[in-house]
Every structure is written in C-alpha cells, then in structure tokens.
Amino acid sequence: MSPHGVVTELKRGSTELLILALLEEQPRHGYEIARLIDERSDGEITFHVASLYPTLYRLEDKGLLDGRWVERAGQRRRRYYRITAQGRKALASQRNAWDSFFLALNRVARVRPT
C-alpha cells in the first residue's frame, strides 16, 4: 500500500477516537470539533464535514455521546455534544487498542508514535 493509502486507512479508524477525546475535555459543538482537530494536529488531519456529522450521529445512536441544544444569553442556540460514561469507557478501550497497535508496529517496523 502506498504511504497515502496507509494514511487514509489510519485516519478513517481514528475518527471516533479523535471526537471522543476532544469531548472528554469538555462539551463542544460540531464546528468547534472540526476546527480543533485541524489546529491541534497542525493540519495533518482534516475532516470533511460530510464525515463529521454522520460520525457524531453514529456515536450518539450508540449512546457514547449525548447531543443537546444549548442556549446562551445573547447567542443563537447551538448543538453541543458531550461524552457519556459509556463513551468514556469506549474511549479508554480505543486508546488501549491504538497503544497496542503502535507497540506492535514498532516491534515489527520500528514506527513510534510521538
């Protein structure tokens, strides 16, 4: 597989992990999630909006997230997502899975996450 293909595969599998991790810090709305992923990864990971919201909805259906409208004084209401207890468990499980994956990669091909 070409390097570009490897990267694409990795990115697809990490979408849920990224969203859960960002929501673990604090509740956020969809645009903020996309922007943060872009900023914190220095532009390496860019979501297409087309995939962000379906992923959010899927996680919501699974009960890992809870989305609600929030109104603040002087602002339009926004839909904020927050991680549920089940979501935290899933996040921890995914983190372990990624850790194991990278350990294995390193043993075989000497690739380390930084």
Next chain:
Amino acid sequence: MDWKDEVRTAFGPRAVDDDVVEELAQHASLACQRAMADAADPREAERHVRLQIAQWAADPAFVGRRRPRGSPLPPLPESSSHLAGLFQEFRHACRLLWRQPGYSAIAVLTIALGIGATTALFSLAYGVLFKPLPWPHADRIARLYETRQGATNRFGAIMTSAPYVAWRDRPSTIEGLAAWSPDRVMLDAGGDPSRIRIAAATSSLFPLLGVAPVLGTPFTENDESLEDQPPVVLSYGLWQERFGGSRDVIGRSVRLDRKPYRIAAVMPRAFAFPDDDTQAWVPLRVQFIKGGLSIFSAIARLKPGVTPVQAASEGTARARSGPDPGVVVMAVFGSRASAQITAVPFLEAQTAGVRPAILVFLVAVGLLLVTAVANVASIQLARGTARRREMAIRAAIGAGGWRLVRQSLVENAVVGLAGGVGGLFLAFLLHRAMPSFLPPTFPRLNDVGIDLLVAAFALAISLVASLACGALPALQARRVKVVESLAEDGLAPTGVGSRLRSSRARALIITAQLAIACVLLVGASLLTRSFFSMLTADRGYDPTNVLTATLSLPERPFTGAQFGDLVTALLERVKAVPGFTHVALTSALPLTPGESLASFPVRSWQTGATVQAQAASRVVSPDYFAAVGVRLAQGRPFGADDTRTSKPVVIVNRAFARKYLGARPVGVKLWDDTPERQGPEVIGVIEDVRHRSVTDAPAPEIYRTFAQWQGTAVPLTLAVRTLGNPSSYAQTLRALVRQHDASISVDAITPMETLLRSSLSQPRLYSVLAGTLATLALVIAAVGLFGVLGYAVGQRTREIGVRTALGARPGDIAALVLWQGLAMAGGGLVLGLLLSFAAAKSLSTFLYGVTVYDPVSYIVVPLVLLAAAAVACAVPARRAARVDPLRALRG
C-alpha cells in the same frame, strides 16, 4: 445569507429533521465566516460552503434522521478548567508577541522605561524617607534645635551647652540626651595618613541609640575628660579597610591630627551616625562654662508616649531655668532672647532637605509612567481594531464576551509583566548609578536598595499598568459586533463602527500625553533656568582660576606673633612661584567650613547707644580680596603698614556697615579704646559675599589681618589666583608647602570653581533629572502621535485617494494630516499649560532667580512641543501625500 434555506434546497423534497438543518446551517455559516476571515473572496467562500452542503445532501445518513428531542440543557459552565483556559490564552499571548517582535519590543520597552524610572525613584523615596532607622524604637529619637527670638541662625540646627546641661541633669520627658560634633582629622595608623570624617560624641550616644559594638567597649563618661590617650571607636568600614578586620585591634594606638588615641571598640557594619561618611567617634565632654559655650548637634530619646512637642516644652523650660551663659550667646545667635528648644523626629529632621524634592520627582516619574502606559494602551487599541475580525470569529464560534475580555487582559498582562521585569532590571542599573549622580551629602544613601519590597512594588505597578493598557482594548473586545466586523472590508473611511470610537480614544490619549510632556517640560525649564541663575549669580567673589588648599598646622601651641610669622613666611614662599598672580591665606574661604562668629560692643549709628553686634569673623592676609576677587566698595584693603604695632584695623562688609555703622563707615572705631584693648578702626568696606549658598541673605562680616591677629591658631586655607588652569599648579603648590615646612600638611587642593560646582550639585541634579524625565515623556508622546497619525493615514487611504482624484494636491493632503496632528498637539499644549500654571507653585522652594510663572519658560516650552509634534507628523504627512489614488480606490 440564509444557510437554512440553502440546506433545505440542497436536500430537496427529502425529509430532513429541522434540528439537522439548523445544525448544518450553523456550521455552514461559521465555515463561510472563517473563509472570509482568511481573506477569501466572499463569493468563493460561499461557493465552497455550497459544495459542502451538496456533499451533505448526497449522504444518506442525514435523510430521515430524527434527532432525540431531549430538553435543552442549562447553559454549559465555562471551560471545565479555568486554569487550562487561562494557560491556553497565556500561551497564545506569548506566541502572538513572539510573532510580532516590532510591536512587542516597543510595548515592552516603553512599559519597562516607565516602570524602571518609577521603581528606581520609589526605592530612593522608601530608603531615604520611609525606611525605619536601624535602631530600637527609632521613632522615639528626636533631633533637638535651640534658637532664640530674633536669631540670625548662622549655625543651622544646633544646641549649646547651657540648656543641654540643664536638661541632662533633670530630665522628665526624655530617657537621655546625646550630643555630637563632626570634624575632619588626619588619621595616622601606620601607613599613609589619610583624612577621615569623625564625630566627637558624648558617651551617652551609643546607649541612647541602643547599639552595641561588635568588638570592645565604647567610651564611658570618665573618658570624656581623658587627656592622655583618649579612646576612639572605629566604624566597621574603617576597621576593615585600615586594620584588615583584625580582632586584636582593641587597645592599639593611632593618631588623629597627631594626637594619640587608643582604639576602644568597633561598631557593627550597619551602624552609621550621624551619616554614612563618619568613620570614627571620639569622646566629647559637654559642660557649662560661665561666660562661654560650646556648640554641637543633639538628640534625645523620648519616653514612651511622649510627643516631640511635649519634650520640646520641657527642654525650653529647663533652658530658661538653667544658668545664663552671658553675652557670648550673642556671638552664636545674634540675640539674647530666651532659649527655645524644638524637637523633631530624627528621620524627619535628617531628610527634611530632600523630602520635598523626592516627593515632587515621585509625581514626575508617575506622570512618565502614565505617559508610557498610555502609549501602549493606544497601540493596543489600534491592534484591537485591526484584530476585530479575529475577535468576531472567536465570538461567532462560541467565545463569550468574558472570554474575549480575558484574552485581551492576559495579552496585556504578558506585556505588562515582561515590561515589569525589564523595568526592575533598569531600576537595578539606575540604583547602581545613583552614587555617581546624587550629591555626596544626600542622606541615607546606604539605605537605598532593590529589595523584596521594591520588587513587589515593581510587580504591583506592572499589573496596574497591564490593566490600564488592557482596559480600553478589553472593552473594545467585549463590544465586538460579529456581523459588522466580519462584513467590513478594512478600507472604509474612518468614522465607521468601532474604528471611530477607537480613533477618538487614541486622540484623547495623545492629547493627555502631550499635556503631561508639557507639564514636565515647564518644570524642567524652570529648574534649569534656576540652576543657571545660581551658577551665574554674583556671589561677591570670582572663583575663576583660583586654586585652594586646606592646610593642617603642627600640633603645638602658637602665640599670635608666632602664628603671624608662620603665615608671612609661607606667603612669601608661595608668592615667588611664576604663574601665581595673587596669593593669600584665610581662616575661612567661601564654600569651605571654618567660619567663626564674634560678638562685641559697637556704638549704634542710629541711636548712639552701645549695642552687642554679631558678625562672622575671618582672618585674612593683605592680598586676600584680590586673590578671590572680592570687590572693595569703600576705603582700602589691608597693607604692609598694618602691623602688630600699628593701630588695629578691620574691614567690614556692606551688611555690617548697613546694620551698625551707617553710610560713612570708613574711619569709624568699632568701640572706644579701653586700657585693655584699642578699638579697631574700619579702613574699608567690601561688597557682600555669599559664602555658602547664593540664596543666603548676606550677613554682617568683619575681617582682620593675620599681622594683627592675637588669638590662637586658626584653620588655614590658601587661595592662589593663577594664570591659566589652576589644576596644573596643584603638584607645585603641594611640593612647595612641604619644602617650606614639612610639619604643615596640605589636605586638599581644589580649584575654587570645583568647590562652586559641588555646592550646586543638588540644584544641578534636579535640573538634569527633570530634563531627562521631560525629554522621555516628550519622545514617548511624539512616538505615540506618530503612531496615531500613521494609523489614521492607513485608515483614510481610500478617502485620500478620492480627494486626490477630485483634484487635491499632495501639499493639501499633507496639510490635512499635519493639521490633524497639530490639533492634538495644540489641545495637549493648552491643557498642559493650564496644569503647569496650577502645579508650578510646588516648585517655588527650589527656584532662584526665576519665578514660577517665568515667561521665557512658558514661551519656549510650547515652541519645543509644537516642533516635536511637527517632526512626529512629518513622516505620516509625507506618506499621505504619496498615496497613489488608483491603488487607493481599487483597495
């Protein structure tokens, strides 16, 4: 743009939940705003977002989805970790400053300058005026002053032996009294002799101050009358410097002015009394002598709960009920009225001479700090206006008003704290330089330092400066209007939206800065003109090309004749040097200590009755007046015919003649002949001489010639008028005196002009300090004006383009900008002059030869200010005149 409609249209007839539509529409709106903020073409940004919407519409995940209708949640709390948010903003602020080195350098340096100057002066003010004295219960120690009604106050703050002894023997409100008298002596401790400053002090001094020596025992009351090897107490510094800090120094013998003393004790390092220069203490005996008195300085330790006024009342009562010293009082006070004792807290008395100046300069540096902070606030306002789009985006994606305010405050806090660190460093450098520009007589210099309190002060004013710099931009951030800010294209003429408020605020800031600069400039001008008035004032003598040398005579008793012969022989030897036009000896030269006061009966020219006159008495050689350039107003100087056997003669000054002798003093006998002594005849009248400060009123003086002097040996100062630079003759003079008589030592050889400059060190310091502060304030204000106008030109580029296209010439455009700048300068000038009028009275005590409303100052300062403003306006005006109308209109 209604993105909801766009989303619904994209999905077409397919059923899409309203909540999904709303959520996607919000995302589309934010994405479009972000794209436009990144300077994308609005149409391109919208096209991009429509593509995204089309992708949504193609995804079946959205269609038919029904969102769970949970009840809306209460407003989310602010960031679950406030500290994390704060830390983020701190990091963001640091990154921002790092990426904008030009702005950062200007802002931090400007704040550092203001904070550094303020901190340095605070450290001076605290160390000199407020830091407690290092003695136990120092607030109960009071300085005592004796005076009498009608006194001439020639000796300053003194007390005499009669009231001192009367009070010492019967104290009620005080725990004790101590007295001291400063002197300069030649210390011979083996090795090279050196001149040191000492204090002769009563044995009660050290116990009264509550300070114990680190070695040995200070002198006791019995030591005060000891003639053979009296004790001497050394300062810590002298002990280290001359005796290597050796612990076996106690009991060693040293010579002070050739007289043997025994080292009795060494004082602690921190001990300094009465000033930092005193290096040793010897015993002083204060006793009442009928018909005589001694003069010294005195302090008392008040009993707990006693006020200085109460103690002074007791002192006065004791003085008036004590023994009368007699007519000798006239010699000291010029009055025989009853004694009056005043008590002033010691710290207040010690710092009285510099307190008003320090407080005035504290205000001045405070104004400089305000100017510096205003400059940075003005820059921040301009940056805030330029960053309104960024703020709008942050607001659009959910940052509340408080988050935006907090971001602005954190950014300014970073600038303020960085400036504070820089300012503290600058204050440290200024503190190191202080001893070189403060007069040597400045009190408590060793107590001035950069300690924890001063550092805390610097931190506090850094934070206040940060808040002040950030207040306006924070308000600006809080009021950001999302739609308006994101819709503006940045090239609209001034007067639109928040730019108008920001421009007005900046104009007001500049006007205030220029007003402050005007006030400081007026103050500096007044002090500088006053200093030059003092420098050029007629003191009654001419110090140009005059070399002075203070002499120490051998320690042996002289008769009057022997003393006269010594003087004559020395003069003959020195006169022979080529290049010396006039050579003279005197007991007290202007600007040097050694003046003595005499009191004698004189027949008053007004009433004919005999009155007791008081006059400063000097003994001089015949060529004295020519040597120091004193002008003879009437009669003749001393001559070769005025000898020991001829009739006694004196010369008086105008003040003496005016007070006691009338319009024709020459030929008058001061008193009638008696069998014991002849009354001296006045042979000449000289113009009044101001021996110390030019601000002193001239006092009566009487001069005698050495040839007829019958008293004991007096201190001698040589005054030599030279051809050319007097300093070049210093070595010759020293060698000559040594060759003539090796027992006569030459202590200090100094040109008289140097003595004069040293005597003016305080007014010169004030002038230089005020000038520096004023210049800094003017530069900061001018830089601010330059920045404001440069920004305004940038904002008005399109307007300038329109004007040029409609026929305006470059000169007209430049004039427009110049007028804007000079209008601000004019406003600042008017305000500054009004404030100067109001505040000028505070400088009246520092001025000589100029009034607080000196017209020259009030004319020159506006010209300087307007010139600086014109220079600041020149570059922006030129830039505006060169705007290309085509490019300006195209945007």
